Amino acid sequence: MRLSRTKIHRALRIGAVALVAGMLVATAGGPASADRWGGGGPLIPQYPKPTKPCSAANLGETTFVVNAAEVNPTLTHFLAIHITAGTTGEHSETLETVNEVTTQVGQSTEITAKGTLGFVEVQAKVGFSVQTTTSSTNSTSVTDTWNFSLPGYYGLYKGTRAVEGTWLEYQCYQLQGGGVPTHPHWFQVxxxxxxxxxxxxxxxxxxxxxxxxxxxxxxxxxxxLGC
Structure with a gap:
């Protein structure tokens, strides 16, 4: 059966309306944590947003939101020493480097002023102080003096709590819509x-x-120490 041109146009319009309706239903019915394009596409992650205000008073400001922070106790310097009877007392020893931890943003170990802002947010996230500028555990002295009162097998060590994760950068902007400024809003960079x-x-x-x-x-x- 051959359709007339009028019937073909009507069928195309009905199909287009059905497609748009299906997309609206898929978007409205998606989970709160992530959306799907067309109901079957890849998940769009919903990242955390800044909690600090974005108003006309702080337009152009930058803030960071820490998305993840993992804390790992890390040994940086170590030396095993055997103290026998008659050798107790003060010892000055140089520890060997076993691990190096550095501050790093992306692939860069040079921390800018903006990176320092991010590390301040990391401190708030983990609840203890961290290095916020260009730093390395190998920049400190590894020679110390120890005093042993009893014979034994000891480990001399230095270490730290290493922190790594991801963050998001936001900037406070005010858009212009039809010549009328919109309400200031945090935009992800x-x-x-x-x-x-x-x-x-x-x-x-x-x-x-x-x-x-x-x-x-x-x-x-x-x-x-491997006892």
């Missing part, structure tokens, strides 16, 4: 960006009889 930093360095000794808490730098030193 780029996608997720990775970062690395670390907390203060911890130094100490560990013995085979010690039972430090798991998840601590001392625990990592005890494992490294």
């Amino acid at each position: 780029g996608g997720l960006e990775s970062y690395k930093t670390f907390s203060v360095l911890e130094a100490g000794t560990i013995g085979c009889a010690d039972t430090p808490p798991s998840g601590s730098v001392r625990f990592q030193a005890r494992l490294y």
Whole structure:
């Protein structure tokens, strides 16, 4: 059967309306955490938004939202030492480097003023201080003096809590719509960006009889001592 031109045009209009209606239903029925293009496309991630205000008073400001932060106790310097009877007392020892932790944003170890802003947000996220400028655990002295009162097998160590994750950059902008300025709003700049930093360095000794808490730098030193 051959359709007339009028019937063909009517069928095309009906098909187009059905397609748009289907897309609206798919969008409205999608999960709150992510949307789908056309109901069957890739998930669109919903990243956290800034909680600080964006108003006319702070137009052009930059803020960061930490999307993820993983804390790992990390041994940076270590030396095993055997203290026998008659050799107790003060010892000056140089520790060997076993791991290096640096501050890093993306692939760069040079931290800009903007990166420092991001690390301030990391501090708030993890609840302890971290390095916010260009830093490395190898920039500190690795020679220390120790005093042993009992013979034994000891580990001399330095370490830190390494932190790594991702964050998002936002800037406060005000758009112009038809010559009328819109309400200021935080706009995401780029996608997720990775970062690395670390907390203060911890130094100490560990013995085979010690039972430090798991998840601590001392625990990592005890494992490294290999009793």
